[in-house]
Every structure is written in structure tokens, then in C-alpha cells.
Amino acid sequence: MRMIDLILAKRNGKEHSKDDIKFLIEGLMDHTVADYQMSSWLMAVCWRGMTMDETAALTDAMANSGQVLDLSDVGSIVGDKHSTGGVGDKTTLVFVPMLAALGIPMAKLSGRGLGHTGGTIDKLEAIPGFDCSLPIDKFIAQVKKIGAAIAGQTQELAPADGKIYALRDVTGTVESIPLIAASVMSKKIAAGSNLIILDVKCGAGAFMSTEAEASELARTMVEVGRRLNRPVSAVVTDMDQPLGNAVGHTVEVIEAIETLKGRGPADLHELCLALGSLALITAGKARNEADAREQLKNVLHSGAALRKFVELVEAQGGDPKVVDDYSLMPQAKIHFEMKVPGKTPLWISGLHGKRIAEACKLMGAGRSKKGDPINMAVGVVLHGKVGSCLQPGESVATVYADNEAQLQLACKVIESGIEYSTEKVDVPPVIRAMIGAPAAV
Numbered sequence: 001m002r003m004i005d006l007i008l009a010k011r012n013g014k015e016h017s018k019d020d021i022k023f024l025i026e027g028l029m030d031h032t033v034a035d036y037q038m039s040s041w042l043m044a045v046c047w048r049g050m051t052m053d054e055t056a057a058l059t060d061a062m063a064n065s066g067q068v069l070d071l072s073d074v075g076s077i078v079g080d081k082h083s084t085g086g087v088g089d090k091t092t093l094v095f096v097p098m099l100a101a102l103g104i105p106m107a108k109l110s111g112r113g114l115g116h117t118g119g120t121i122d123k124l125e126a127i128p129g130f131d132c133s134l135p136i137d138k139f140i141a142q143v144k145k146i147g148a149a150i151a152g153q154t155q156e157l158a159p160a161d162g163k164i165y166a167l168r169d170v171t172g173t174v175e176s177i178p179l180i181a182a183s184v185m186s187k188k189i190a191a192g193s194n195l196i197i198l199d200v201k202c203g204a205g206a207f208m209s210t211e212a213e214a215s216e217l218a219r220t221m222v223e224v225g226r227r228l229n230r231p232v233s234a235v236v237t238d239m240d241q242p243l244g245n246a247v248g249h250t251v252e253v254i255e256a257i258e259t260l261k262g263r264g265p266a267d268l269h270e271l272c273l274a275l276g277s278l279a280l281i282t283a284g285k286a287r288n289e290a291d292a293r294e295q296l297k298n299v300l301h302s303g304a305a306l307r308k309f310v311e312l313v314e315a316q317g318g319d320p321k322v323v324d325d326y327s328l329m330p331q332a333k334i335h336f337e338m339k340v341p342g343k344t345p346l347w348i349s350g351l352h353g354k355r356i357a358e359a360c361k362l363m364g365a366g367r368s369k370k371g372d373p374i375n376m377a378v379g380v381v382l383h384g385k386v387g388s389c390l391q392p393g394e395s396v397a398t399v400y401a402d403n404e405a406q407l408q409l410a411c412k413v414i415e416s417g418i419e420y421s422t423e424k425v426d427v428p429p430v431i432r433a434m435i436g437a438p439a440a441v
Helices: 003-011 018-030 035-048 052-063 091-101 120-124 136-146 159-171 177-190 211-227 249-260 266-282 289-301 304-315 353-362 404-416
Strands: 079-083 106-110 148-152 195-202 232-238 246-248 334-339 346-351 379-382 395-401 418-421 431-435
Touching: 003 018, 003 035, 018 035, 018 052, 018 159, 035 159, 035 177, 052 159, 052 177, 052 211, 079 091, 079 177, 079 266, 091 106, 091 120, 091 148, 091 249, 091 266, 091 289, 091 304, 106 120, 106 136, 120 148, 120 249, 136 148, 136 304, 148 304, 159 177, 177 195, 177 211, 195 211, 195 266, 211 232, 211 431, 232 266, 246 249, 246 353, 249 266, 249 304, 249 379, 266 289, 266 431, 289 304, 334 404, 353 379, 353 404, 395 404, 404 418
Parallel strands: 079 106, 079 195, 106 148, 195 232
Antiparallel strands: 232 431, 246 379, 334 395, 346 418, 379 395
């Protein structure tokens, strides 16, 4: 078998066998396949696509290119969740303790933010002392002990994905649904969980701009999971505007804690219930969606989910007092209220999530490249979303900045991302589609 033959076969639209895919990945890992050859093959995939059999074989080979965690000692069902990335997405901070409080162990490996999307690991590090760098043995031990852990991704899991993504990033081959699906699912499978819930974002603030693209990606990942004997359910969700009201690190942790206290924004609350319902039904812990939602609401209202969050923070070295004293987290020096213009009531008709994120990045909340330092304190808290009616002079957003120059730049970008209407605007649904959801009984 020669790499050139596989490149030509894919260029000509032919289907690879499982052995072909295995040869590709093993060659990448042992350096018998050169980077320039793999890059050529990736471009052929972007052009010709891959069948579902090929995508599943690629996912399996990438997952088995390194360590595959064995979580069988943790429980018969171990949950994991993945988001394709969005603005203001602090769902993991709510979802993980909710499910853990209901008896589903949650083993969550998360990433850092890059570009305009925030990373769960960065957000958690706004909590004083919180350690996201857990070795694999301690990660598994913590899940066994308290039912939950959230840690940074490790290079031992699916290393072929890291090599391939580095090539995709510099060769214009990122936007391929089979390659994206294999990348996401290989890491999820290597992480050892057998209950995988996916949140696939679509809209102006997401990597998938249309619902059709996001749905295709979701269907592909669900089918790959089915073929590799991992139950996968997916939700396609709106990312035209930020999720929740807070964008930034400290402010998003605060909003997640408020949601665990039952006081979170409606869209974040609804998304957590939708994702949680999928997990409970798939795990056989709820008869149907109504039963699942009732259980999830109970752990919020009783405080069980918040107590599990505190337990998680304590287990990873963080200060649990943050749930009652938000001032323990990094605080911005300037709080500026942006006002609604004009002299008549206005409805928010558009809220460009990516511009809100870009404004935060201008204040230091984001990275341009891996390893850049970030400012945990800065951010934006919105006081209205699409469909909200605000009075003239009312605050539409609070901007948290550390100096006047950054504040002025950020405010200009935020203003450009907010659109108003003099006529009533409907509140858009956060859930666009559910894919692979189990049937209610």
C-alpha cells in the first residue's frame, strides 16, 4: 500500500477501506506518511468528501492512535458533553453538576478558548485555586469519588487528531464535515465515556453559519457514534446571539452559579434542560422528556446541583466560597453602562454574538494564538436579548474593562453589534433541532 495511491483514489472520488484508513493514521504517527502527503489527502477529502463508513473508520483509527481511557470502574454509564463553540457558552458549568447530582458520573475534558469562542477551562480558572491540569489517574479517581471532573484535554488522547488538525489549520482544510466529525468524536471516544451529548451551534457567532450545515454535522456525529457503539444525541442550537447574558470569564462563572441557584437567563436554563433531558432518557433514568425535566428542575430548586458544583470546585483546589462571594474572582476596574438610544421604547432585533466576543477580545478576554495571556476580569453583561423591549436611557449592557482606551474601543464594537426596531420582535428559540434523541415512553 502506498500513500500516493490513496491520495489519487480519493482525488478520483473512490472510497477507502478500513485498512486504507488504518494505514493512513499509522503512517502519520510513525512518520512513514509525510505531512505534505497527508495535507494533499486532506484537500482531496475536502473536495470529494467521505462516506459514513470512511468517517467512522477515520474516527476509530484516530481514537486508537493514543491512550483510550477505561472508565468501566466508574460506572456502567459515564457521561460527556461537547459544544462546537460559541459566545457566552458556559453550559458545561451547569450541565455537569446537574447530571452528576442525578447519579450520572460526568467525565468532562474541555479545551481553552481560541479565536472568538471562549473555553471552559479558561472560565473555571477565574475561580481562585481551581486546577484544570489533572493527570489521567487523578481525573478518573475524582469521577469515581464525587461523580464529576472537568479538566484540560491531554495530548495522550487521540494524538493523531492533534497532528491532523495542525495541518488542517494551515492548509485550508478545516471546513469539512467528515473531518470535523472525526476530530470531535475521536476525542470523545478516547476519553472513555459511553453517553455523549453534543451541542452543535449555528449562526453568526458559530463555526457553522447555517442550521443546515450544523444539522448535517450533528447527524454525521450521531451516526458515527452509532457505528462505533457509543450512544450519541445532539441538539442544534442558536448562536446568532450570545448564549445567556454574560460574555467573559468571571461574569460567565457568575451567571453559571446563578443558573445553578435557579436564577439564570431563560435561554441558558432551557438549553441545560434540553441537553440534560437527552442524557437522562438515553441513560434510562427518565421515562420521557417531562419526567427528565422534572428531575432536572428538582436538583436546581433543591440546591443539589449547586452543592455538586461546590464539591467539584473543592475537589480541584478551588475556593468554594465563590458561590456566595463573587468578589473573590478577578474584578474589572471600570463598570460602564451602555444606554438605549433615542426617546421611544425599542425592541432588540439583532445581537451579533461574534461582535460582542470581539469587543471582549479587545479588552483582553481572548487569544489571538495559543498561549496568549487573558484577562479574566473583563467582559460584557447584556440587559436585553433579541425580543427584549427596553426604554430610552435604560442600560442595554454593562461593560467591564480595565482601562478607558480599551473601553472606548469595545463600546464601539458592541454598538455596531446591537440592532433595534420600533416594532415588536419575537424571542427566537434557542433549540433549532434535536438529532438522535431517544423516543419517549
